[in-house]
Amino acid sequence: MTPKDRVDAVLAGLEGIRTDLEEVYKDFHAHPELGHQEHRTAGRVAERLRSCGYQVHEGIDGTGVVGVLANGEGPTVLLRADMDALPVAEETGLPYASTAEVTDPGGRRVPVAHACGHDMHMTCLLGATHLMAATPAAWQGTLVALFQPAEEPGDGADRMLADGLTAMIPRPDVAFAQHVLPYPAGQVGTRAGSFLSAADNLRITVYGRGAHGSAPQAAIDPVVIASMIVVRLQTIVSREVAATQPVVVTVGSVRAGTSGNVIPESAELLVNVRTFDDGTRQMVLAAVRRIVRAECEASGASRAPRIEEGTRFPPTVNDDAVTRDVSAAFSETFAERAVTIELQSASEDFSRIPDAFGTPYTYWALGCVDPDTYQAARRRGTVTQEIPVNHSPRFAPVLQPTLDTGVQTLVTAALTRLAKPDHVSP
Numbered sequence: 107m108t109p110k111d112r113v114d115a116v117l118a119g120l121e122g123i124r125t126d127l128e129e130v131y132k133d134f135h136a137h138p139e140l141g142h143q144e145h146r147t148a149g150r151v152a153e154r155l156r157s158c159g160y161q162v163h164e165g166i167d168g169t170g171v172v173g174v175l176a177n178g179e180g181p182t183v184l185l186r187a188d189m190d191a192l193p194v195a196e197e198t199g200l201p202y203a204s205t206a207e208v209t210d211p212g213g214r215r216v217p218v219a220h221a222c223g224h225d226m227h228m229t230c231l232l233g234a235t236h237l238m239a240a241t242p243a244a245w246q247g248t249l250v251a252l253f254q255p256a257e258e259p260g261d262g263a264d265r266m267l268a269d270g271l272t273a274m275i276p277r278p279d280v281a282f283a284q285h286v287l288p289y290p291a292g293q294v295g296t297r298a299g300s301f302l303s304a305a306d307n308l309r310i311t312v313y314g315r316g317a318h319g320s321a322p323q324a325a326i327d328p329v330v331i332a333s334m335i336v337v338r339l340q341t342i343v344s345r346e347v348a349a350t351q352p353v354v355v356t357v358g359s360v361r362a363g364t365s366g367n368v369i370p371e372s373a374e375l376l377v378n379v380r381t382f383d384d385g386t387r388q389m390v391l392a393a394v395r396r397i398v399r400a401e402c403e404a405s406g407a408s409r410a411p412r413i414e415e416g417t418r419f420p421p422t423v424n425d426d427a428v429t430r431d432v433s434a435a436f437s438e439t440f441a442e443r444a445v446t447i448e449l450q451s452a453s454e455d456f457s458r459i460p461d462a463f464g465t466p467y468t469y470w471a472l473g474c475v476d477p478d479t480y481q482a483a484r485r486r487g488t489v490t491q492e493i494p495v496n497h498s499p500r501f502a503p504v505l506q507p508t509l510d511t512g513v514q515t516l517v518t519a520a521l522t523r524l525a526k527p528d529h530v531s532p
Contacts, residue, residue, distance in 0.1 A: 107244075110438050112525045115244045116237050116517050120510060127233045127509060130154075132202040134225035135502070138191030138218045140208060141256030144169040147189050147228070151253045154232050158239040160251065163274050167265040171253040174275055175239055180247025181523045184278035184465070185234065185516050186456055187227035188257035194221040197499040222496045223286035223474060226503045228253060230284070230472075230512030237517055238524075245524040250275050252459065260305075260417040263458040272462055280428055281460035281467040282519045284512065286474040287450070288493045290481070292507045293473035294436050294515055295447025298429040301469055302422035303354070303380040304387055305453035308394065310335070310375040311412040312402055319367035328373035329362045331405045335375060335398055336360065342393045353390055354380040354451050380451050382421060419453035425466035431522045432468050439518045440511075447471050452496070468519075472512050474503030 107115070130150075139147050148169045156162050160173030169189070196204045196219035204219040220226075235251045252275075256262030289295065312332055317325035336357045347353045355377070362373035377394060381387040395413055402411050436444035450471070460467040475493055483492040494500040503509075 109435065109521065109525055112244045112521055113435075113439055113518050116241045116521065117514055119237050119240050120233070120513060123233060123236055124510065127229055127513070128505060130232060131225060131229040131505065131509060134228055135200070135220050136202045136204055138204050138206055138220045138225070139189075140193065140210060140218055141190035141259045141262060142168055142211075143208065144189045144255045148253065148255070151189070151228060151232065155235060155251065158236050160235065160239070166271060166274070167255070167269040169255040170262070170266045170269070170271075172271070172275055173235060173251040175235070175249045177242050177248065178246040181279040182248040182250060182276045183520045183523050184250040184252055184281040184460070185231055185520060186252040186254060186281065186283040186459065187231040188224045188254050188262070188456075189228055190224060190256050190258050190262070191218050191220045192222060192258060192497060193217065194219045194497065194499050196221065198502040200502055219499065221499060221501050222258070223501070223503050224257070226286050226474065226508060226512060227284065229509060230516055233509070233513035234516035234520065237513070238520065244526070245521060246526050247524040248276055249520060249524065250278060254456075254459070257455055260419050260455050263455040267458065267462050271459070277463050278460065278465045280523050281463075281465050282432070282516065283456045283467070283469045284472045284515055285454070285469070286496075286503050286508065286512075287471045288475050288495050288501075289447075289471065289473035290475055290477040291473050291504050292477060292511050293443050293445060294440055294511065295445050295471035295473070296424075296429055296433045296436060296468065297447050297449070298424055298426045300382045300421060301424050301450060302454050303352075303382050303451045304421040305419040306379045306387065306391060307416035307418070308377040308379070309414040309416055310377060310398055311372055312375075312398070313372050313408045313411065314369070314405075315408050316371040317369045319369055322369065325369040326406055326408055327369050328371065328407070329369070331401055331407060332360055332362060332373040332375055334401045334405070338397045338401060339377070339394060342390055342397070346393055347386070347390070351386055352382055352449060352451065353386060354378075355390065355394070380453065382449070419455055420457050420461070422454050422457050422469050424468040428466045429468040432470070432519050435518050435522050436515065439514060470515065472508065472515060474508045476504045
């Protein structure tokens with residue numbers, strides 16, 4: 107059998123499970139859970155893996171799930187999906203839209219929705235694991251299906267590793283993951299080398315001197331200091347970074363005071379920095395700290411600012427050889443729907459898992475927007491205005507062909523390593 111024949115043999119069963127997978131997706135979508143709270147989700151995942159014959163490890167750092175299926179001698183391939191949702195109120199109007207509310211780690215009551223597509227990632231991986239288990243004659247080796255909690259807060263991968271993941275499963279020879287992005291459904295985008303950015307989150311507190319709003323001369327206004335910092339930070343990208351080097355600096359939150367006629371004692375800024383190489387990262391972070399301290403000194407701040415480092419996401423850098431093999435297989439399976447995708451400034455913690463094993467990996471994009479809707483917006487030049495992006499309350503992958511394509515990509519990628527040698531009869 108040719109590699110394409112083996113892919114076709116495994117995927118031949120997709121039609122028979124399609125309706126069931128669509129119901130699984132709708133169930134996940136209607137019942138989202140925040141990071142480290144994915145107990146219902148993890149239970150459903152473990153149940154389905156077990157029913158397909160996988161050895162299942164549950165409760166890894168609370169909610170992580172891994173299924174292992176050994177099928178003779180051969181390589182080990184790891185396929186990963188993330189499970190958590192976001193504190194977002196869904197506005198898609200779908201009949202299976204989430205109406206869930208939960209208490210977040212800070213004790214606040216918040217809405218929850220799968221506004222980033224992790225429900226699709228899980229469903230695609232469950233579909234691929236089912237099909238691989240149903241066709242053992244088409245492949246050999248070991249398949250590891252990893253369902254990771256808490257990708258959004260950025261600590262899910264690290265906490266699974268801290269809970270002994272590397273000792274629970276065989277070392278993968280290669281690892282794969284995918285993510286839905288706002289491109290036409292049915293399209294699959296690969297990229298060798300740098301793909302997703304690193305991300306650093308900073309909490310910055312600047313200190314002034316409070317006073318009555320009618321007596322600014324008695325105050326050192328931290329709101330003004332914060333405002334100057336917001337403006338000045340924009341010059342890092344425009345004046346300190348080469349135009350050919352992609353960098354994003356975002357001030358996502360500024361909080362200060364409780365009343366219009368009271369100058370507060372302090373102000374807080376939440377800053378996000380995204381870069382693609384460590385040298386640029388260090389330079390940009392140093393520039394942020396320099397600007398914050400200088401603006402405080404220029405304003406006569408009552409004391410030095412506090413700059414606290416928060417969650418950090420690693421860069422996602424795809425292995426060249428692995429990506430080349432997977433891209434070639436995708437071209438065979440998807441023809442013109444397999445494309446090379448541009449650099450993405452989003453961030454992920456997936457790479458921490460293969461890095462912990464010393465395993466090469468590749469991570470690709472899965473289109474999820476109705477193709478006609480996308481092309482119409484493209485003709486009007488209004489894609490960024492009309493097409494909801496990940497984390498939008500209106501973001502939801504079109505069910506098909508996104509689901510079918512996501513199952514097909516995972517099977518196709520896995521079989522680049524797990525296909526039987528040509529001399530072995532399937």
